[in-house]
Amino acid sequence: MKKTHITFTLNGQPVEVLVEPRELLVHVLREQLGQTGSHIGCETSHCGACTVDLDGRSLKACTLLAVQADGSDLLTVEGLAPGGELHAVQEGFVQEHGLQCGYCTPGMLIRAYRLLQENPNPTEAEIREGMSGNLCRCTGYQNIIKAVQYAAKKLAEGEVEAA
Amino acid sequence: MAATADTLERENKLEGIGCKRKRKEDGRFIQGKGSYVDDVKLPGMLFADFVRSPHAHARIKSIRKERALALPGVHAVLTADDLKPLNLHWMPTLAGDTQAVLADEKVAFQMQEVAMVVADDRYIAADATELVEVEYEELPAIVDPHKAMDADAPVIREDIAGKAEAGQGKREHPNHIFSWEVGDKDGTDRAFEAAEVTVAQEMVNQRVHPCPLETCGCVASFDKARGELTVYITSQAPHVVRTVVSMLSGVPESKVRIISPDIGGGFGNKVGVYPGYVVAIVASIVLGRPVKWIEDRTENLSTTAFARDYHMVGELAADKDGRIKAMRVNVLADHGAFNAHAQPTKWPAGFFSVCTGSYDIPYAHARVNGVYTNKAPGGVAYRCSFRVTEAVYVIERMIDVLAQKLGMDPAEIRLRNFVKKEQFPYQSALDWEYDSGDYETALRKVMEAVDYPALRKEQAEKRSRGELMGIGLCTFTEIVGAGPSKACDILGVGMFDSAEIRVHPTGSVIARMGTITQGQGHQTTYAQIIASELGIPSEEIQIEEGDTSTAPYGLGTYGSRSTPVGGAATAVAARKIRDKARKIAAHLLEVSENDLDWEVDRFKVKGVPGQEKTMKEVAWAAYNNVPEGMEMGLEAVDYYDPPNFTYPFGAYLCVVDIDKHTGETKVRRFYALDDCGTRINPMIIEGQIHGGLNEAFAVAMGQQLVFDEAGNILGNTLMDYFLPTFVETPHWELDHTVTPSPHHPIGAKGVAESPHVGGIPCFSNAVNDAFAHLGVTHVDMPHSAYNVWKTVHRLGLDKPSAA
Structure with missing residues (x-):
């Protein structure tokens, strides 16, 4: 399937990835970007184990397409303690x-x-x-x-x- | 020895038994640095996905893989025919039956595994499952277990149709699995005939699923050059899995490494060996590449490990004063299409016979018949010891039914029938020896804390105004810590557990156990046991579990067995080390062992202040200066075979208010008093109780796996399957008493399952109590708003004219 080039800010760092249009954000975070903190629990937006903060809103990455994150500012659990000091x-x-x-x-x-x-x-x-x-x-x-x-x-x- | 400020300070530094120590596990989890199975990523790893049956019962006429195999990125499509040459198309279950790994000529439940696709990524694998063409010929399905043994019932298991037994005793019908009975039938019958009052009630423990937030999965990696198989797996029993994998695959056990990394909750779901694991392992061996299989939520709820499905008739015989003379229970157990329940081998109904509960009942008889139906296999212990939830439910509901018949208060009837404190160790009519308990104190403490008479008064007033308020009690006894190897084994391996402790020269410790934490906090609490036994601070004690290449063999974590068995092994192994340390200390101090006192973290020469050696000093000496003839080092292993089970207990009370127009049930108050013996970490205990109560709330108030008449599973996503959210979850009030186990090295009994076992009947009793004055004796769970409304509506309480 033809891939799409997307860029976004992840935990303060710019990232670029090639994704299939159907690829879910949680899979891209976990499998391409190695950020395995966001988990998959239900695939239907019910459990919230995959919750990320996208442009200041709590969203469930298991039902967001990665392309929807293009240009966004994204925070995951890995970014909560940027200087090493716990939030x-x-x-x-x-x-x-x-x-x-x-x-x-x-x-x-x-x-x-x-x-x-x-x-x-x-x-x-x-x-x-x-x-x-x-x-x-x-x-x-x-x-x-x-x-x-x-x-x-x-x-x-x-x-x-x-x- | 009088505690001085100095000894107290040293003791506090240890953070040993009784300390509300913060958890060692948390650091990685709060930073997103846990390592769960789906986080494992190996070079060249492929993804597996299942083709599953859309039918509950059907013959497979053909399977065509060509289109799937033609899809770029697909590496293999495996069916039963591919596994046959390896003799892996069927596998043994823990219950003595066999289970199809991939459907062999027919399917026997909806969503059964028919073929596995292996592909470059999970998207391609999912695409390819759609391209595998399977032709079915539908067969009539049996969904209702009451119809399973009808003369004209379709035969579910043609593979064993002619066999007189299926691993657990004689069968009377092709869909019959076993019949198991216990107790004095004649004595019980006579007691019933002679009784002044008898009650009987049908009730169902509905089919539910443990539904941990992380589903089941594995990454199998076979190294062809070395002949070694490594499997990362969501397992509550990694060592048993290794034995099974070795037996099935022919790879020697020494070349199989099972790793249970961080586990996202188990609750009984992750005890068994599932087809997904087996086929992923075969695929890895065949393809020579790592293969990951992770179930999605729908697959999890539909296929791996349901719980309960016990259809029971409970009976009690009593005198007019409410003293129970006998108990009788008949159970029809729906085991699904394969008998794959996870109980100790000799116990087809687990420890269901603990159903006489906390009461001194002279005669009892229980019978359980297991049958096959066209539903998923399982019958696991969902946050409980084996079939104990069902047992506690039947007695705790029945005692309320009896109280209602006699017009007696549910608290009063319990107080009249409790096993008394001085009767312990208590031999129950169904042959269990309860180790210790003080039931009356527990219940009276709860009644006082909530002002029970005031609640009953309020209820009476509300009833007079036509309002619905229920007060539920539950005074349960659990049986956990399986178990003594003379009574309990799994596939022939006794149900001991193990600990291996090494003290390093500098005095820090590494300890490995045969159990595996899934959130219980073992890394924190085992260290506390060792800290108290060895006088080494918890902070310097590293706990490891879950890797079969490093941990000693153990039977795993389920049935609240970690503290009763693994915790005992830990204490005993630590004591072996302390015994050796005492000899070394005596040698260093040039005195006899008998001249030494142990004080918190050191050995002191009796009557000679200042003459002492700390455990740290002894640890150093163990590696350079030991008595002549003693081997160097400071370590010990213990394989602990418990002399008995432990019997935690508790007294719970629940208050509900029911909206008689919507059926909505509001839990106004839940007060839980638990007695788990010695308390290792009160903070963790309270957390476990909160969680167990919430899972009890889930089962009592909403969870159910529902099927239509054709065997289609309805509601296998979290849209339909009830997991309570923050909003409906009640506030929990906790309390405790401490009655140590006399046979456990530190007196601990285990706790995490009590709140589930005791909570379910407490909620159910509360809802039933709300209708008791209207002549309702029993309404089955789940007490969802709709189900409660049906009762309200049947009674005509929702009419606008009703007061």
């Missing part, structure tokens, strides 16, 4: 035991990262609603909620310090 959501997941098998975790983190920009101080109900596109089979969600709350608090403290 507050990553720290929150460790501190509050927000992960077990780890399979849903990258999608959860990327979604939590965006949620806290959309709503820096969410209530528990807002976290439940805002994260509901991401499924977890291990944690029963309670500690993920705490992890997001932990991150919200930490980010808020950072804002205060910066001000």
Whole structure:
């Protein structure tokens, strides 16, 4: 099948890839670009294990064509700690035991990262609603909620310090 | 020995048993650096995909591969005929049956594997599956297990039609697999005849699927030059897989390397050996290139490892005061088209006979009949020990049914029938020896915490206003830690487990186990056991599992056996090291071993302050200065064969409010008290309980694999198959008591499955309780809004005129 040349920014770095028009973004990320943090859990947009941040929106890479990412600014879990220092959501997941098998975790983190920009101080109900596109089979969600709350608090403290 | 500030500080530094230590696993997962099977990429790797049957029951008239093979990038299309010369077209199951690896002349369930395509990438492989032309002649399908043994039922398994048995005892019909019974039938019958009150209730544990977020898959890589086979695989039991692969392929076990890398959840789905693994291995051997096979979600839900499908009739006999005299259970078990359930070999119904539960019931009898139907094979333990969820469900539902008949409170009837604390070790009527328990304390603690009388009062008020509120209780006993090799084996291998611990000269430790974590946090918790036993900080202890080339042989992680068996092996191996260390310390201090006391992380000469050797000092000496005649080094292995199972228990309470117009059920409160004996890491325990409760919520309130009359599976995507989201998942309140196991080296019992086993009947009891005052004795799961609405509607409660 004829391939298409696309370019986008991945975790701050420019990338160029040749893709088939039908190729899914998650496959290109995982198999061509070696970024295996985004996982495939359902292929139908339900589980959110493949969630990426595309131009400031949480999207599911299992049902996005790679060509749709052309020209975009894309963030995956691998880009959450650019300088090596963990992002507050990553720290929150460790501190509050927000992960077990780890399979849903990258999608959860990327979604939590965006949620806290959309709503820096969410209530528990807002976290439940805002994260509901991401499924977890291990944690029963309670500690993920705490992890997001932990991150919200930490980010808020950072804002205060910066001000 | 009085704890001083110094010893306490040293103890805290170890982060041993009881510490809420943060997980060692998390660092890689939060950075997207986990290594799951689908992340494995080997040079020259090809992708495999299956051609699957659209029919539940059909004869294969022809398979034409030409068009698929002509597609550029396709390397092979394999069918049963290709596997026949290798004698790999059928494989043994763990249950003594055989299963078609690729359909041999007929298909017996929808989505059965018919042919495997191997191609350059997953897109070409998927394209090529569409080009394989299979001609079928449809046959009538059996979907309802109650019709499987009808005289005119179509024969599902022609390959064994004439055989009097299929690996688990005598058969009475071509679609019959086994009949298994246990208990004193005559004594039970007599108790029923003499009883003042009896109750009987039909109930179904519906067919469900464990559905871990990561599906099953493998990367098989055969190195022709070396004759070595390496398989990366999503397996909860890599060592058993290696034995099976070696037996099937003829490659010596020493040249087979099975690697279970990071596993994205298992929950019983990843215990068995599936056709995809076998054909990928054959393809790699034939083609001389690595072959990756990863199932998609629909394949996962449709083919690999369903759970439950137990159609039960429970009966209790009691006196007027609610004291239970006898229990009888009859089960029809739907095993699908091949008997591929994953139980210890001698247990066709697993440990179902633990169905007398937490109650002192003098007589009991249970019978289970297994039958074939035109559905996928399986019958795995979905987040539970073998068939224990089914067992706990039947007793916990039946005791409520009995309470209802007697007009007694469900808490009161439980308190009257509990096995009492002083009765342990307790011999059950169906021949289990419960190790320890204190059921009454557990239930009373829960009742007090939630103010049970106030809840019942509120319920009475709501009922008088026509509102629906249910209170569910469950006081379960689990049986985990399979198991004593005299009772349990898999394919003839006893169900021990193992630990190998090495202390390096500088005092750091590497330990390898025969189990494999899938999210349970073994890298964190095993290190805590070793830390407490050896006085070496957890942080310096590296835990490795899952690679058969480095780890000692073990039976794997399922049935909550890691802590009861692997954890015991870990403690015992560490104690062997400490014994040797004591001899070395005595040698260094020039005293007798008996003159030494062990204190946290060091040996101290009794009564001589300052005369001491830390474990670190001993470790160094073990490699240069040991007593004469002693071998150098500081390491030990233990293959632990448990003397008994462990019996975790708990008391759960659930409060639901039901909308009588929509059937929507809101879980207002869920209070879970667990007793898993000694608690190694409370943070991880709580996480496991949250997760188990959520999986119980899923099963009780929505999960079901549904089939139409033709055997078409309906709802095999996450659009239809219920995985609770953040929104509907309840808030969990946890509590605990600690009743250590007397026979386990550190008193631990295992915990991760209790919340699933105990949670399901608790939710179900709550929903049923909401209708109990209206004469409803039992409604089957799943209690989805639609199903609950059907009850509401049948009772006429949704009429606008109803109060």
